[in-house]
Amino acid sequence: MSSDHASEIAETTPSKQCLRLWLRMLRATRSIEGDIRELLRREFDTTLPRFDVMAALYRKPEGMMLSELSRELMVSNGNVTGIVDRLEDDGYIFRGTRNGDRRTSHISLTGNGSETFEMWAKAHEVWITRRLRDLDEAQTADAIEIMKHIGQSAEGVKR
């Protein structure tokens, strides 16, 4: 395998630059995520996985299957089930079970869940803006295009 690797590196021009970009992306993303985790905890006594679940459901007012939610969040059904259970206990999520199997549940936000998420989302937007507002508009637009391109260039590694 190592000879394959060597020839692939030779073909593409700036592999060290690619690596540098990746490490910078990772650092920037983790740093913002760290802030968001801390602010969610402090301001709303909640977590990023809970925020992500509520965000996904907010985008689908008609609700969705638990399996669909897992796929969208790219986490295992097991993890999502635990988070959904607790959000249901808190009155944020309504769950309709089919055949008594909780994994095949259809879930959606309750009115309270929807209002709560709107409050979280407003604050989240302020926090993100605070972190990114130093960029001028052209830089922001460039960065959006580049990140879009990177996100779409997935070769689709088989899972």
Place this chain on the structure above:
Amino acid sequence: MSSDHASEIAETTPSKQCLRLWLRMLRATRSIEGDIRELLRREFDTTLPRFDVMAALYRKPEGMMLSELSRELMVSNGNVTGIVDRLEDDGYIFRGTRNGDRRTSHISLTGNGSETFEMWAKAHEVWITRRLRDLDEAQTADAIEIMKHIGQSAEGVKR
């Protein structure tokens, strides 16, 4: 709090653009991380947290304290301890304990650990290059600067 939020949003120009950039960054980063996790598993039967621990130690040939490693990786000591234990069992890490307390261990890569990591790192560079090589050099350079800027603009939310 909500009136504060509203005035802050009004001050900064493109808060929806900031949010758009953040979501694109997150998607791009998660997509690459997903590929790397899968490739590490498939090619080397290892995990991203193990890779990250080995990478941090590889950069410090003199080794470091476990607490220093935790800080660098921004994870709890407990998590790192488990990963380090397993890497030690595999013969990749050498650990010198002080006063029998494993949490105050001084750790470094063994020769075998160092060689193994070099192999992983070469493959990792190829994978990252594959994902990012569609960008031209100017785009890559721009993106590096923007990500650097974002990573440094942390307000330092108190933990």
